[in-house]
Amino acid sequence: MSSARRTGRAVRMLTGLAAVLVAGVGVTPATADESTSPSLPAPSTTGSPTTEPAEPEEDAADVTVEVSVPDETYLIGDEVPLTVTIRNIGTADAHGVVGTAFGEGDFYFYVPREQWQDYAKPDGATLEPGAEVTLDAVGEITSWSGGEARVRVGVQSPDDTKLSNNADIATLDVVPPSQxxxxxxxxxxxxxxxxxxxxxxxxxxxxxxxxxxxxxxxxxxxxxxxxxxxxxxxxxxxxxxxxxxxxxxxxxxxxxxxxxxxxxxxxxxxxxxPLSDVLVPTVDFTERSYQAGDTADITITLTNEGHEPLRGVRSFCSGAGNSNEMYGRDFGDLAWRGEGVTIPATSTETYHVTGLVPEGAADYGFVSLHCNFGRGDNLRGWPSVGDRAKVPGRSHDVAIEFYHDRDNDDFLADDELVPGVTVGLRDRDVDSPMLTAVTGDNGLAKFTGVPAGTHDVEVFGPWRIQDRLQDGSRYEPIVSVHAEWGAHGTRFEIVPGPDRPVPGGSEGPGGDGETDQTGTPSAPAPENDDRAADVDGLASTGVDALTLGGIGAVVLLAGVGAVIVTRRRRGAGQAD
Incomplete structure (x- = not known):
């Protein structure tokens, strides 16, 4: 046999062997038992049919609702009582059960959310299998423009498997608005x-x-x-x-x-x-200064100037809701829900009560109490009165701007800011020295460490504050200083007026000068003090900024190089 023929046969044998090996990969060899075991006979199609066992039914929730209303005649605007019964007639818990009610068509009916109690949206309540709950709710007929007066009451649950019994209808007898x-x-x-x-x-x-x-x-x-x-x-x-x-x-x-x-x-x-025609009250703190947390004593007098006794007189003490208003009051029979007191005709009665000075009063600089006095629950016509006392200890810096509207155009121009005006602040609640400062070129008078509280604002020299509004009424030029929020009311218009000397003959500091709390002028503080101090500190070490910058650059570059080397080393380590 020639060598070429032998070579061809060998190639064919190898090719066949490869095919067998490839086919064998996807075939699982049969075991000896499998090859010798007899095959099972096919199921018979004759004789009695085989009955499969029925699968047990799963538990399911099924909520229902019923509603009833009193058999009465109603008007638009009437409140209507509803008796709502919710049941779970299923075999599983119903979660998130909520009730709803609304009018149908052009009949509008409203049930406030809180009337549904635990079964209000959005969360609702859980109702166990076989359980029921009855709610007494109240709704209101808000309007009606035609059709039947029908209220649809419903119940919902994400677990409910039957929706056909989730609503009930109540038909009301309502007088039509056409009458x-x-x-x-x-x-x-x-x-x-x-x-x-x-x-x-x-x-x-x-x-x-x-x-x-x-x-x-x-x-x-x-x-x-x-x-x-x-x-x-x-x-x-x-x-x-x-x-x-x-x-x-x-x-x-x-x-x-x-x-x-x-x-x-x-x-x-x-x-x-109005009761204010005959009832004249007063409220007075017994001390003019307190600390936060003190119990303050207050004296109240009620004078009846009428010829009949005033019975059941009570107080209603409130305010704007600020944190400096007195709380924890013990007013006895004078309290809002007290029994009230009797003020005989043409006489005055005196009462001593107490209250707590709140922590927030220190931020405002004073504690306040404001009360109305009268009979019944209608406050209209009740006389009102209040008092305040100092709560010292906290302060804030203040800057007040002054301008003169030369052209009377009600617009503030830069050249209308007035420099060189001596300004004084006087605390309303305590007898203390006046604080003074002089406006700078920007029209600002700057004060440091002004005690929290209400301060009257005065100007001296040939100026006066324009305290008359366009409608002819007057206002009090004051600045309210809060220890946290700063000052409120910090811009005033001034007009030429009688030359007023500064109290004590002092002209006050010049420019943007500031005053301390004793009224003694202090020099203006340089701006950016902290940054200037930092530069001075660096200069005193003999190290200039360029040297520091160069060192910083070297350190930065060294750090970048270290990161690169580290990454390279880690990469090499991983390769190894």
Whole structure:
């Protein structure tokens, strides 16, 4: 056999062997048992069918709701009580169960969120299988323009598997707003304080409002004090005298049901003289200065200048909500929810009460107390009075700007800032030396360490502060200093005026000079003191900035090189 033929055969044998090896990779060899075991017979298709066992049903939640309302006739604006029963008739817990209620169509009904208690959105509550809960909620008919007066109450849960029983309907008997009626009455001043209208007590020119159900109407009383609103749609309204001449005070809004009955005709709206006509209160701190945390004693006097005793007089003490207002008050029967006190006719009663000086009073520089005194819950017409006392210890720097509007254009130009004006600050709450400073070229008078509090602002020399507003009224030129927030009210217009000498003959510091708390002028502090000190410190070491910069550059470059070397070394280590 030739060598070429042998070579071809060898190639074919190797090729075949390779194919067998490749095919064998994807074949799992059969074991001896598998090769000898008999095959199972195919299932028979004849005879009785095999019944598969049924899988057990999973537990599921199913929440339902029912609603009922009292069988009454309602008006737009009425509150409607709802009895809502929520059940879980399923076999699993229902989580996040929430209730809802709304009117259908053009009937609008509102239930406040808090009425749903634990079942309010967004979180709701969990209801176990077989459990039920009954809620007593109250909703309001807000408006109605046609169709049936129907309220849809629903319940929801993300676990609910059956939605067809998640709502119930309550149909209400509501008087339609197409029915209209007359609302009339009289506004009278109860001159003899007997609570009833008598001939001659009608008040002319009083403004009366009627509001509710989307309506807001106004009337003015005639010479006899009477008013009338015609064609008022059926509903619930409030009627109130909103403006009465000669200082008479109304007792507040009166609710009327306009339904065709006699309740909305012949309404008597009573007004009284303000209690401030006869009751004169005073409030005084017994000390003029306190520290934060002190218990302060306060003396209150109530004088009845009338000829009848005043019974049930109480106090309502409040303010703007600032942190310097006295709290923790012990006012006894004079407290807002106390029993009240009696002030005999033409006499004065004195009361001693206490309160705590809050920590925030130190930031304001004073503690304050402001109270109204009167009877009932309507504060209108109650006389009010207040007092304050110093709380020293904290301060803040102040800069006040002064300008003269030469051209009267109500715009501040740079050349209208006034230099060289001596300015004084005087603390309202304590007898202390006046602080003085002189305005610089920028019109600013700078003060350092001004005690927190309210300070009267004065100017000296041939100027005075323009303290009259455009409407002719006057204001007090003051600066309020807060230890944290700084000063409020720091720009004043000045006009030429009588030449006023500086108290004590001192002209005060010049330029942007500042004063200390004793009123003694101090020299202006150089700007950027800290940075200047740092430069001086470097100079004293004999090291200049270029040398430091060069060293810094070398250190920076050395650091970069170290990082590069480190990375290279790490890379080499990883390669090894």
């Amino acid at each position: 209209t009626h007359l609302v009339d009455g009289v506004v009278f001043g109860d001159a003899n304080d007997n609570g009833s209208f008598e001939s001659g007590e009608g008040l002319a020119g009083a403004k009366v409002s009627l509001s509710g159900g989307g309506q807001f109407l106004k009337q003015e009383t005639g010479a006899d004090g009477r008013f009338a609103f015609t064609d008022v749609p059926a509903g619930v309204y409030t009627v109130e005298p909103t403006s009465v001449a000669d200082g008479w005070i109304g007792d507040g809004p009166r609710t009327v049901r306009v339904d065709g009955s006699d309740d909305h005709t012949g309404i008597e709206l009573l007004t009284r003289r």
